[in-house]
Structure formats: C-alpha cells, structure tokens
Amino acid sequence: HIPKTQVAAVVPGRNQSVVIQHDFPVTQPSELKPGQCLVKMIGTGVCHTDLHVSRWDWPIEPITPLVGGHEGVGEVVAIAAHTEASPVKLGQRVGIKWIAYSCGDCEQCRQGLEQNCVSAQLSGCTVNGTFSQYVMSWVHVVTPIPEGFDSFAAASVLCAGVTVYRALKYSDARIGHWVVIPGAGGGLGHLAVQYAVAMGMRVVAIDTGAEKKKLCLELGAEKWVDFKQTPNLVSAIKEACDGLGPHAAIVTSPYSEGYTQAVDYLRPGGTLMAVGMPGDAKFETSIFWTVVKNISIKGSYVGNRQDSIEALEIAASGKVKVIYALKGLSDLGQVYNDLQKGNVAGRIVLDSSK
Numbered sequence: 026h027i028p029k030t031q032v033a034a035v036v037p038g039r040n041q042s043v044v045i046q047h048d049f050p051v052t053q054p055s056e057l058k059p060g061q062c063l064v065k066m067i068g069t070g071v072c073h074t075d076l077h078v079s080r081w082d083w084p085i086e087p088i089t090p091l092v093g094g095h096e097g098v099g100e101v102v103a104i105a106a107h108t109e110a111s112p113v114k115l116g117q118r119v120g121i122k123w124i125a126y127s128c129g130d131c132e133q134c135r136q137g138l139e140q141n142c143v144s145a146q147l148s149g150c151t152v153n154g155t156f157s158q159y160v161m162s163w164v165h166v167v168t169p170i171p172e173g174f175d176s177f178a179a180a181s182v183l184c185a186g187v188t189v190y191r192a193l194k195y196s197d198a199r200i201g202h203w204v205v206i207p208g209a210g211g212g213l214g215h216l217a218v219q220y221a222v223a224m225g226m227r228v229v230a231i232d233t234g235a236e237k238k239k240l241c242l243e244l245g246a247e248k249w250v251d252f253k254q255t256p257n258l259v260s261a262i263k264e265a266c267d268g269l270g271p272h273a274a275i276v277t278s279p280y281s282e283g284y285t286q287a288v289d290y291l292r293p294g295g296t297l298m299a300v301g302m303p304g305d306a307k308f309e310t311s312i313f314w315t316v317v318k319n320i321s322i323k324g325s326y327v328g329n330r331q332d333s334i335e336a337l338e339i340a341a342s343g344k345v346k347v348i349y350a351l352k353g354l355s356d357l358g359q360v361y362n363d364l365q366k367g368n369v370a371g372r373i374v375l376d377s378s379k
C-alpha cells in the first residue's frame with residue numbers, strides 16, 4: 026500500500042529554513058514513467074552539500090519547494106509499467122545518490138563520467154531528494170546495497186564515501202605515500218582517512234577540536250594538525266611528511282581556507298584533489314610554484330555507478346566504517362545548524378520513519 030501523502034523536510038524557497046511537512050504528496054506508482062521506481066526510504070545521511078543547496082550557495086538553481094537529501098537507502102516498493110529488464114527487484118534495498126539520473130548513452134556517460142551526463146538530474150537539487158519517506162528514482166541508476174550491510178551506514182557511503190574513494194583513486198597517490206586531508210573530521214573526511222589507509226597510504230588529518238582529533242587518530246591517521254592552533258600550517262604539514270610534504274591533498278573543507286596553502290605544502294609532483302565546494306570562492310595560489318613544483322590540480326565530482334558499487338563493497342567488507350549519529354528526519358533543521366557551526370564529527374544520518 027502506497028500512501029497519498031508523507032512526511033518531508035522541505036525548504037519552501039530561497040532564504041527560508043526547513044519546515045517539516047506532514048502532507049507532502051507521494052508519487053503514485055501509476056505516475057511513474059518507464060524506467061522509474063518508487064523507493065520507500067529507510068535512512069538518509071546529511072551532507073554539507075545539502076546545506077550549500079538549501080542556502081542557494083551554488084550557481085545551480087534548485088527546485089522549490091526543495092526536498093534536499095542525496096545519500097539515502099530504502100526499499101523498492103514500485104516499478105513503472107513497461108520497464109524492461111530492471112536490474113533491481115521489488116523489495117530490494119537500493120541507494121539514491123547525488124546523480125539521481127544519467128542516461129548512459131551520451132559521450133560523457135560512455136566514458137564513465139556520468140556525473141557530467143548531458144541529461145543529469147541531481148537528487149535534492151533538480152529533483153526531490155531523500156529527506157522524505159518515498160522517493161521517485163530510476164531502476165538503472167539506483168545502487169544495490171550489499172546484503173547484511175547496515176542501511177544507515179550504507180547511506181553515507183553513497184555520497185561521502187564514493188566521493189572520497191574516487192578522489193583518492195584519481196590522486197595518483199600509491200601505497201606508502203603521504204596523503205593530507207583538510208576536513209578530515211567531517212563527513213567526507215573521516216571516510217577519506219579510512220579509504221586512504223585501506224589503500225596503504227599514510228594519512229595526515231587536518232581539522233580542529235579534540236573530538237575530531239580523537240576520531241581521526243582512531244580511524245588510522247598517523248598525524249593530526251589543528252588548523253586553528255597551528256600558526257604555520259605549511260611548515261607543520263611538510264614536517265609531518267618527511268620534511269618534503271604530502272604526495273596528495275584531498276581537500277574536503279567547505280570553505281576556501283582549506284585550499285589556499287595546499288600548493289605550498291604539497292611535495293613536488295604532488296596532486297591537489299579539489300572536493301570541498303565553497304560557492305563562489307576562487308583558487309588563490311602561486312602559478313609560479315604550481316609550474317615549478319609540477320603540481321597537478323584536479324576537480325573530483327562524486328563518482329559513477331561503478332565507483333559507487335566499489336566504495337560500498339569496501340565499506341561492507343569492514344575496511345571502512347561510517348561513524349554516524351542517528352537522528353530523525355524531523356531533526357534536519359537542527360542538523361543544518363550543527364553542520365554550519367562545524368559541530369559534527371563524522372556524519373549525521375536520519376531515520377526516515379522519525
């Protein structure tokens with residue numbers, strides 16, 4: 026039985042805060058188009074991206090009213106009529122990602138860059154996201170969740186996990202290399218620490234406060250640098266990495282401050298992976314030293330379907346643990362305040378039934 030209405034956390038419009046709506050319409054099975062499905066949500070993580078979108082921080086115009094959320098796990102409860110060869114079945118647990126839809130047929134998709142699909146739809150931005158109890162999605166794009174893997178943990182792998190996993194893959198860092206992670210105590214960062222360790226890299230965590238320090242060191246970071254308490258960050262980071270600096274920086278800070286010194290502390294030949302997405306900030310860095318140090322600067326945007334499956338399998342195997350506090354869907358407003366203040370170590374995951 027599919028209800029007509031549901032609870033959803035909604036941002037009604039620009040400059041407005043989240044309201045909990047109890048009569049938000051549910052897409053009915055008869056309304057689904059071929060290839061679409063309806064997912065009954067179990068849980069959803071809250072990503073700093075949701076906060077950026079809800080504040081209109083970015084040059085992408087979100088839909089209004091806005092139902093955010095893009096790392097959710099639920100169960101398939103309906104599949105559209107005339108959907109040929111669905112890879113997922115009714116009752117199966119699946120994940121919804123930031124890339125809600127990619128066609129699979131354009132040049133970008135064929136090259137594995139589905140994130141840049143010409144017809145891409147973005148969960149919780151251009152289509153309704155996971156901060157509701159039922160979500161319309163696409164059978165070829167949802168990600169099957171490995172059997173036995175905790176739904177709430179799996180949720181945060183679908184954005185935070187896959188994003189940092191892909192960034193590490195494309196960073197050219199290898200076993201034994203030093204990787205520095207600004208934002209290491211946050212949602213993306215705490216998973217980056219663990220994927221890096223699982224790949225055999227040595228991690229320097231950069232973030233602030235005792236709680237994040239403890240978390241990062243417990244998760245396998247060898248060194249910790251508090252960005253608020255370290256007067257000379259560049260020399261501290263170089264010193265932490267054999268005096269030469271790290272081979273790669275995976276920058277997950279949501280503000281430009283996490284970026285500015287990376288070219289200065291990177292080892293010659295090193296790679297800066299841009300992951301954190303401050304709205305209109307620009308890179309301020311020395312062109313001279315970027316050239317002379319042979320620095321690579323690469324953007325890395327979530328991951329494709331295959332990256333998502335790989336990131337989930339690694340986490341389900343126990344090599345990466347999502348450290349989350351569980352709250353209810355109705356707590357979203359408070360969670361946004363905490364994220365804004367930098368008070369969240371690891372991730373907050375919302376139980377969709379509460």
Ligand code: 8ID
Pocket residue numbers: 071072073074075077184185188207208209210211212213214231232233237252277278279280282283284299300301302303325326327328364367369371
């Ligand atoms: O596809 C992508 N590239 C992608 C995917 C998902 C998220 C990008 N993101 C972006 C988000 O939009 C956001 O801008 O990554 C950024 C981080 O998302 P998050 O991990 O969900 O945010 P968080 O949990 O708030 O963690 C951020 C951490 O950064 C620290 C904070 O203390 C927090 O722990 N931090 C800050 I604020 N300034 C810092 C600095 N100068 C810093 N850490 C180091 N240096």
Ligand code: ZN
Pocket residue numbers: 072073074075095096123184185
């Ligand atoms: Zn995200």
